[in-house]
Amino acid sequence: MSTADPTRPTGAVLHGGAQRLPVRVHNPYDAPATTISRYLVAPGDRCTLHVHTGKTEAWVITQGTGTATVGDVTIAVREGDIVVTPPGRPHDLVNLGQTPLVFVNVVLPTHDAPITTRELEV
Numbered sequence: 001m002s003t004a005d006p007t008r009p010t011g012a013v014l015h016g017g018a019q020r021l022p023v024r025v026h027n028p029y030d031a032p033a034t035t036i037s038r039y040l041v042a043p044g045d046r047c048t049l050h051v052h053t054g055k056t057e058a059w060v061i062t063q064g065t066g067t068a069t070v071g072d073v074t075i076a077v078r079e080g081d082i083v084v085t086p087p088g089r090p091h092d093l094v095n096l097g098q099t100p101l102v103f104v105n106v107v108l109p110t111h112d113a114p115i116t117t118r119e120l121e122v
Contacts, residue, residue, distance in 0.1 A: 015119065016048035017041055018093070021102070035107040040100045041066070047093040048122070052085070054115035056108045059083040059093065064101030068093045077101075087113070090120055 012020045018039040041047055041064070049069070059068065061081045068077050071089040085091040087110055095101035109115060 014039070014047070015050050015092075016121075017045035018047040023104070034109075035105075037105045037107075038062075038102065039105060040102050041093060041095040042100055043095055043098050045095055049090050049092040049120040050117055051088065051090045051120060052115065052117050053087050054110055054113040055087060056110060057085040057091075058106040058108070059085070060104040060106065062102045062104060064095060064099055065097040066093060066095045066101045092121075 014020065018041050021038040021040050023036060023038045039047070059082065061077050061079055061083070063079055065076070065078045067074050068083045068091065069075075070083065070085050070091045075083070077083060077093070083091075083093075093101070093103070
């Protein structure tokens with residue numbers, strides 16, 4: 001069953017400045033395991049540069065504007081954009097707007113390595 005990540009409480013701040021928001025997942029057909037969470041990055045704040053193994057993330061931007069860097073590519077993001085962060089590629093997200101930047105994080109395990117996270121800046 002798809003679930004919110006139970007190891008990260010609502011309100012937790014991850015990667016420097018992404019505040020976890022509540023999410024409800026309805027999965028009556030028991031689809032393949034996926035972790036879904038929602039985050040808020042305050043104006044001028046950022047989700048710091050980090051890298052994962054064992055999973056791909058898809059960030060669905062639902063509010064706000066900023067930039068996302070994946071590997072050596074930096075792109076402007078806004079509501080409606082989806083940013084895909086493959087395993088092994090460092091990535092970050094910066095809120096450049098005057099309002100909160102909110103995104104839904106969909107985690108898809110790759111099943112080729114353990115899932116790890118390594119912060120690349122503090």
